[in-house]
Amino acid sequence: NAGVMQNPRHLVRRRGQEARLRCSPMKGHSHVYWYRQLPEEGLKFMVYLQKENIIDESGMPKERFSAEFPKEGPSILRIQQVVRGDSAAYFCASSPLDDGYTFGSGTRLTVV
């Protein structure tokens, strides 16, 4: 049973470009969470999704950031018009219900 798969592992974008981060949850997990980790800090909650539904996006910046978890395929975190301050590690976690998180290895986004 593969764990939570995130890709790409590293992503470099120029300022103003779009970044797309993908997360495939563990088999049987229908809940996906995205967290952001800035250097030297713990993780900060961004968004919680179930299949085809955004449950809580209170941690998402109001502009440029969006997330989806379609019926088929991975969850996508999309950042439009990236800026230097978006540089961070983005982690996805999944769970079968609202407990028992399993984390992916993260995507390190670097904006140049």
Next chain:
Amino acid sequence: AQTVTQSQPEMSVQEAETVTLSCTYDTSESDYYLFWYKQPPSRQMILVIRQEAYKQQNATENRFSVNFQKAAKSFSLKISDSQLGDAAMYFCAYRGSNYQLIWGAGTKLIIKP
């Protein structure tokens, strides 16, 4: 709002010795979960141990154990017989009625051979 504080940015321990990492939290809830996660250089976030607040017994996983003091809102992690592979960042995290995990800033653990 809940907060999690890890007051030790860095700790070092001799291989085979015991080390304790501190974590305090603030909450008005009575039912919640506490976690310790390990983040090695690979960046993978690995669950080390978990404690349910309603359980008085401290959780234990092999060489890892916690000292959970609910009244003091303290949740320290003890690592016995430290091994080189234990070197990593260690994060304390809280989850209450809200499913969000609230994280501390982390403690870097260095193992001296």
